[in-house]
Amino acid sequence: MAAQPKVVVIGAGIVGCALSDELTERGWTDVTVLEQGPLFATGGSSSHAPGLVFQASPSKTMTEFASYTVQKYTDLTLDGQWCFQQVGGLEVATTPERLAEIERRHGWLTSWGVSSRLLTPEEAVAVHPLVDQEQILGAFHIPSDGLAKALRAGEAQARRAMERGARFLPHHTVTGIESSGDRVTGVVTDQGTFGADIVVSCAGFWGPRIGEMAGVSVPLVPLAHQYVKTSPLAALAGQNTEALEASRPILRHQDRDLYFREHVDRIGIGSYAHRPMPIRVDDVEHPRDSVDQPSKLAFTEEDFAAAWADCKQLLPALAEAKVEEGFNGIFSFTTDGMPLMGEAPSLKGFWVAEAVWVTHSAGVARAMAEWLIEGTPRTDVHECDLNRFEEHQLAPSYVQQRSCQNFVEVYDILHPLQPAEAPRQLRLSPFHDRQRELGAVFLEASGWERPHWYEANKDLPEVEGVPGRGEWASRYWSPIAGAEALVTRERVAMYDMTALKRLEVTGPGALNFLQYLTTNQLDKPVGTVVYTLLLEETGGVRSDLTIARLGEERFQIGANGPLDLDWLTRHLPDDGSVQVRDITAGTCCIGVWGPLARELVQPLTDTDFSHKGFGYFKAKHAYLGDVPVTAMRLSYVGELGWEIYTTADQGTKLWDTLWEAGQSLGVIAAGRSAFNSLRLEKGYRSWGTDMTAEHNPYEAGIGFAVRMQKGDFLGREALEGIDPENVSRRLVPLLLEDGEAVVMGKEPVFVDGEPAGYVTSAAYGYTLGRSIAYAWLPRAAAVAGTTVQVGYFGDRLSATVAEEPLFDPKMTRIRR
Structure with a gap:
């Protein structure tokens, strides 16, 4: 690829404009932005977005995106007009549960470095006098939040990009994506074809249609969301000018799924307090055929009736007003509420930045520009990566159902462990029936039903000694989990580890391939297991893996998820000397851990499971009873034991064999809650939670997995100048x-x-x-x-x- 690649951006909404600005600012000036509608009110979500920028989020990444949006747009003007009004943000609590929640949200922003404060009802009304003090128990104020003028901000960024050489072409409808082999080569429109080395789809809710042209799944659902403007309010008369529009904080009443902003002497109200209204992209008019904005659908008054009563209760000044205008505006929702960012798995050079709201637009654009130009974004984006999904999570029915549920829950108080209610029973280990018989309490992750504790253990004497905990931490928890942890330390327990993603890497080039991509020494005898890391070129921890050498040219990898498979696949050599495949579905795993683990497994096999015969971080093929297994002497809970793998068809037999043999030893089945407690006692890290690509191995306390002397590996150069003792x-x-x-x-x-x-x-x-x-x-x-x-x-x-x-x-x- 040339040093100055040809970039085509599809969509001139807020994201496409921001991306063109970020790219050209970094020196990539051969940028063409294609837009099917006019500039800059293109007809997409940006054209009608109310522009509220709230920064509070449980996601550090999303808060960083929003904070950069605030920073950038605050300094942005268009022909002397503001692009961002830093009026602040106010979230009110009308229930004890919400009052506790805003304390938690205040904690998030403090963690992520954004100033905020908790207010009494009196202090809240001083900040926003329209709020009825009698209705609220407290509030949460973020002074740096505010209002973005999406169309102005988009045009201002586009103009800067054009001054640097970018071109914006309106009324160009994309009809196809051209490619050669596995690489994108151009974009076909109704006005001609544009050659490209890189194509970035910023098409918003039209993104799935563009993705389909490229053979790429873009899992989002367009949903209609109600927004109204009231008639003029006497209480706002003279408070705001036409030029400034607003002076009081943007307001969220999350207990009733509502938000509010000023429009001079009127109030704009957005509501999520209605049924989900999914929209088929094919049913949305083309901008050329629409008399208004195609993303603004007819207002359904009946869906707003209950919300209007709630509005008047919180803001009594609305009693004198009426809803003067309203519409149902289309926005993009995903299954997990996060954006879709990154390069397509099957078409090199085709990237997406979709399901991005104005709130996060500049932050996402900056990360995308860094990703394209520098090879990795400086903000960790694993939660947003297009390739984060398992195959079942791309099913249209799944995307529809989860995205609609995301709409319903957008302002809900969600516990960190709270599972989705539907769809469920998507991925079951072979042990599932046995676990149900033992009263397993299942939570869900990546589609897997995972036992967190077992009601069969409720009569264990250890339960009595487990201390209680606060109300929030008691949710999705039981003292039984504590007993399971103690029994693991005292006797032996069986843990279902099937949900761990397993990859197989084979071929004559497998060793060299893995040696380059990982940090530890893998050139070891067959039967060796190694803990190692995947790094970004920046030295950040992209993932941590356990890799077992099961043959001269065969390795089994314990990975963290689909992103690891995607990373390995992208780096495969072109000569076909290495193959990577996901073997998770066809296999299963039981962790047998505890001081009596050897007493359980040794009588079942002729293979030597002694400490001398089967050392730590070693792997062997064996038979446990009638079941062929691969046993790895690993322990994520800090006890003697093995991860025992077999094929899925043998899973139930493996469970029954171990369970029967362990009865005389007091074996129990134990769940994820106990597992998490035990691994923290040992200090074992969880990638994506404890560490991400933002952290290097020495900071994260896993420098022992780096062997600088082994030769070159991806990320080595970035680590060379780091003193492990002085991070x-x-x-x-x-x-x-x-x-x-x-x-x-x-x-x-x-x-x-x-x-x-x-x-x-x-x-x-x-x-x-x-x-x-x-x-x-x-x-x-x-x-x-x-x-x-x-x-x-x-x-x-x-x-x-x-x-x-x-x-x-x-x-x-x-x-x-």
């Missing part, structure tokens, strides 16, 4: 003083009263009898003995930085 931040364990205080993750951590970091994973350590929270802290504070505080629902919980591992530091329990 600026570290991931460290905290021990909370309050025995019943269990935090959930993403809470702010304070040092000397000032926010300094945030919690990643947390759990109660039943063996230690202490509550554990792992957190990112600056180097000066990441020292054992440092006293900190964790912000939790408005409280500050005292904690101390501890040495790790917290449990069995000499590894005597694993290596015996």
Whole structure:
């Protein structure tokens, strides 16, 4: 590819305009933006978006996107007119549950470095006098939030891009995507064909249609969302000018799925308090055929009736007003509420930036520009990556149902462990029937039904000694989980590990391929297992893997998800010397862990499972009874034991064989809740939660998995200048003083009263009898003995930085 690639951006909405600005600012000026409608009111979602920019989110990434949008648009003008009004944001609570929720949201922003404050009802009304003080219990104020003028911001960025050489072509309808082999070569329109090295679809809710032309699934659903403007209010008379439009904070009444903004002397109201209204893209008019905006559908007054009553209750000044105009505006929703970003898996050079609201538009555009030009975005985007989905998550019925549910839940109070209600029963391990017989309580992840604890264990004597916890942390938890953790430490337990993604890499080039992509030494004898990392070129931790060498040219990888498969596939050599395939569906795994694990498995096999005969981080093929297995001596819970794999058809037999053999030893089935507690006691990291591509291995405490002396590997150059002992931040364990205080993750951590970091994973350590929270802290504070505080629902919980591992530091329990 030439140093100055030809880039074609499809769509001149806010995202396409922002991306063209970010690309040209970085020196990529051969940019053509194709738009099917006029410039710049193109007819898409940007044309009618109310422009509210709220930064609070449980996602650090989404908050960073929104914060950059605030920063960029605040400094942006168009012909002397503002593009962003920093009027602030106000979220009100009318229920005790919402009052607690805004405390949690305040904690998120503190964690992510955005200033905010909690207000009393009196203070809230002082900020927004239209709010009825009697209706609210408190509020949450974010001074830097505000209103973006989407069309102005888009045009202002487009003009800058055009000054640098970009061109914007209206009334060009895309009719096809050209390619040669597996690479994009151009975009076909009704006005001609445009050659391209890179194509980026920023088509908004038309994105699935563009994706279909490229053979790429773009899993989003266009949904209609109601927005109205009231008649003039006497209470707003003289408060705002036509030029400024608004002066009071944008307002969210999430208990009733409503938001509000000023339009001079009127109030604009957006409502999610109605049935989901999915729209077929084929039913949306082309901009040339629409008398108004094709994304603005007829207002359905009956859907707004209940919301209007709620509006007048919160804002009594509306009693004198009426709904003067309204429409149902189309926006893009995804199954998990996150954008779709990245390069298509099957067509090189074809990228998407879809399902992006004005709130996050500049941040997404910056990340996309960095990704395209530098090879990786500086913000971690794994939650947004187009390739994050499993195959079943691309089914049209799944996308429709989950996206509609996302609409319903957009303002709901959601627990971190709360599973989707439907569709369920999508992926079942071979042990599922046995688990149901044991009273498994299932939560869902990536479609898998995963036991979190078993009601069959409710009579274990260990249950009585498990301490209680607060109301929030008690949800989706049972003291039975604590008993399961203790029994694992005392006897032996069986864990279903089937949901772990398993990849097989084979071929004469497999070793060299994996040696280059990972950080640890893999050139070891057959039967060796290695913990290693995938890095970005920047040295950030893209994933962590366990890789077992099962043959000279065959490796089995324990991966974190579809993004790992995508990464490996993209780096395959062209000569066909390496093959990668996902073997998860055809296999299953049981973790057998605890001090009696060897007593359980050894009588079932002639293979030597002794410590000397079957060392730690080794793998063997064996038979357990009649079942052929691959056993790997690994332990994510810090106890003696094995991950035992077999084919899916043998899964039930494997479970029954182990279960029957373990009865005399007091074996139990144990779930994910116990598993998470045990792994935190050992300090084992969870990629995507504890560490991401934003962190290097030394910061994350996994520098032991890097072998700089092994030769070249992806990301090595970025690590060469880093002193492992002098990194600026570290991931460290905290021990909370309050025995019943269990935090959930993403809470702010304070040092000397000032926010300094945030919690990643947390759990109660039943063996230690202490509550554990792992957190990112600056180097000066990441020292054992440092006293900190964790912000939790408005409280500050005292904690101390501890040495790790917290449990069995000499590894005597694993290596015996």
